[in-house]
Amino acid sequence: MPKVILRFYEELNEYLPPQKRKRDFEVRFDGASTVREIIEQQGIPEGEVDLVLVNGQSVAFDHVLRGGDRASVYPVFERFDVAGVTRLRRRPLRNLRFVAEKSLGETAERMNSMGFDVYCKADLDIEKAMDISRKEKRILLTTRAELAKSEKATHALYVAPGTVENEIRGILEDLMVSMQEID
DSSP: OOEEEEEEOGGGGGGSOGGGTTSOEEEEOSSOEEHHHHHHHTTOOGGGEEEEEETTEEOOTTOEEOTTOEEEEEEOOSSBOOTTTOSSOSSOSOOOEEEEOGGGHHHHHHHHHTTOEEEOOTTOOHHHHHHHHHHHTOEEEESOHHHHHSTTOSSEEEOOSSOHHHHHHHHHHHHOBOGGGTO
């Protein structure tokens, strides 16, 4: 019976049992199985997957797996534009949406005026902002470097203190990562 090695990244692990989270694991299958079938068998919703690499190459959901293949399955990306790499759909799933801690109110206002969707309220404490980030899949904008790196915040960007213009420039630079850095 052929087998493949699977690895799921970031929030996709929430769908897996603890023994399969954040690690490689084997899946055995009969006959021909597609990427879609193997992912669905693990309980991962197709709409949560933005990129699948099999043996380092981007593939579509209908790609037929062979024994010995290694598949890496990635969720929707915030910081990378995978449009030129993904074979799953024409454009990435994620529309950039943010939630900003209250100290970034002026920056949030300016970003909203630029067309970004940034939620920020004067009475928004950091715990509530993290909750909104998780539930609504918004990127948390925070001035707390330790929080941006913590496991408490699943999608976060550290905003270095500065002028509003410099804060926005830093956010945009973080989001505009070239495809060469993904490889």
